[in-house]
Amino acid sequence: MSVSIFDSFLTTPEMIAAFDDAAIVGAMFRYEAALARAQAEEGVIPHAAASAIAGVCKADLYDIPALIHAGRRAGSLAIPLVKELTRTVALYDEEAARHVHWGSTSQDVIDTALVLATRAALQLLDDELAELGVHLAALAEQHLATPVLARTLMQPAQVTSFGFKAVGWLAPLVRARAALRATAAQALQLQLGGAVGTLSVMKEQGAAVAARVAQQLGLKVADAAWHTQRDEWVRLGMEVAVLTGSLGKLATDLSLMAQGEIAELAEPSGNGRGGSSAMPHKRNPVSSMIALAASRRTPQHAAALLACMDQQHERGLGNWQAELAEWPPLFLSAHGALHALNDAFAGLTVDRERMLRNIAALQGLVFAESASSYLAGAIGRPAAHALLEGLTRRVTSEGRPLDALLADAVKADPQLAAHVDLQQLATLFDPVAALEPARRLAASQLDALRQRMAELDTTHPFHEADDA
Template sequence: MSFIFDGFLTTPEAQDAFADRQFVGAMLRFEAALASAQAAQGLIPQSSADSIIRTCKVELFDVPKLVRESGPAGSIAVPLVKSLKDAVGLFNPAAREHTHVGCIAQDVVDTAMVLVTRQALMLIETDLARVVQVLLVLARRYASTPMLARTLMQPASVMSFGLKCVGWLAPLVRSQRRLLTLSQQAMKLQLGGAVGTLAEMGVHGRAVAQHMAQDLGLLTPESSWQSQRDEWVALGCELGLLTGSLGKLARDIALMSQFEVAEVAEPDHLERGRSSTLLHKRNPVGSMVALAAAQRVPQRVAALLQSMAGEHERSLGHWQVELAEWPQLVMATHGSVHAMAQACEGLRVDPDRMYANLAAVQKTMPSDIQTAWFSAHLAQHAADQVERQISALDIPL
């Protein structure tokens, strides 16, 4: 896959998490865990399980060929399972029929998607923690620094830059906590068999699922979630909320960094944000990436929600839409949070310019309005709110 047009809107690490080779490797981890669990329950011979496990190494497979063959097959799992059986059969013919027993393509693909998503979520959580910590520092440092509040794109009254930072910080902290809860709920094994009942494994189905979940470091679901997509889609919706909050942060920084305002500026070290034509420009590229994500992600989330209305026990087309949209959603989210972590950590704040902009507006106002809405005590009032709101957020140090 070429990332020439959207590669700069995400990160190499997020791209790698969803790369073809990584995904096939995750599917093979599923197959190895399945064989191990079934052997432990006496469903297949241990010798067959050993052969399957030894063969579940991604370097033994032609990944581009599997991707090409997935089109006619309707799923990447179909050519993979065929290739796995063929490879197992070369070394242990008897083990071929014990490969991929009692499960279906969706079991393999859903679980693999959980595994690669878990890796990507760790990236998101790490960078989100960076943004939260730097905004917390900025909020306290500039708690009483006066600046001009703006409503409906027009100058309003006095607030503090610290309070502005708290306004950016609070929704990110809430999203951080929801993301932790929702990701814990969604990181589940998928194992249901043909219609979600695990009937093909008889009384051993539950034990096989528990063994596999422990092996893969996932939760054991109470039931198959082949057609129960709520917890998975809820996680996707939270990623949408996070990118929206990051987009708000990016929009404000972009507006405040305009030359005519110049109250803050993104870091401009090396070639960051340099214009190829206008050498005096320093474009806020971090904000650009986050704003692009805020524009793209809602459509991804809408597609996930729409894909929930599938037919019966396994849907036709809906699940496939979800699969196509999910990596793009997660990669855009990480691109956004990573970009804003870099922007915020190097953010240059100019309190003098904030005061100058405030004073310029104040001079145009009648004296009674100056007294009511531009009094110095309003900045201290904002400072009191900063500490109260930070305390309410209860952010661990």
């Protein structure tokens, strides 16, 4: 598969290779070889024919660009591929050539090839997800007690823990990794139905042949041909899209926190990364840029898959072909975003002091709710609310911090002074004390996430089967 220079910026060479021409054609030949061997084992074709067929099911024996060119005219890549395979087998055994692709159809070989390519692609995603999970878990652990501003509606809200924020980035990725595996367990299945999905040519041996082909390729045996039943397959595509959306959210937060005016985080720099020839003071968040660009493209591909589900009768006209074209870009974007974010978090700079300065710049206003709740116990909620409302206006007009104004108000009011502990009140304006609820919650959630990550690391569902 060729991609434009602009596409290549948003993905990785490894994911391009997973869906390139050689990978797809090679997977098609693997299917044909497995089909022939399975049919021989079930007595559908002679063993000698299966050996002759499997012996030339090697992509490097064929002119792949010529096959692709011919496929455009034929309406399916499978047609010229089977024709060339038949011709090649006939060079050695004319009788064996009669049994090539026996009882199968074009969609069988193409769908199965795409399933095999997708399994390799899922392994790439799983590896990157595992790596990013390690980075984020370590970041969260290190910063459980690091105060940072939480922001809602793009405005400063209250103090939270940076570790809590990192756990919020990690959690959907752990869920995505598990969901991809669970969905793939259903979707990575053999396609083998013959002309109209009934395996009629193979008669009673059809089911047994399908079981043998699936075993050779390491795929699930489908309940029946899914030529136009695309629900499980499209559901897998949707999980990839959801993953990419979660990566876009992470990249959004990272890029906002890396803005010069905020400067709480910074992506790695140096060796030409993220620089500007005209503005040397800039430290551009290149990884965030790639992840955001990749995630922005994903909804259109996901929507196209859904739009292609209304396939006609037993074989789709146009919609299946469109689905094939829309499938690889989902994985290209997801892997590009994952790889970019792994680069970022492998060398992320966290500026704790800047986080504290950004909190301090708000002059105590982010602690107003805690102070109001404490005062409500002394003078009642209405009075506490009215007092804090007036004092917050003075913070803005006078430029004095809220904690100082509140301490003065307590000292000046005998009723307040009798019920308010100034030392306890001061702790409400301590960023480290304020983050404690977030720290406790993040620590508990992080333990659970790490346990789930360890469980996922013990299995490797996308490893290639040995179908030689």
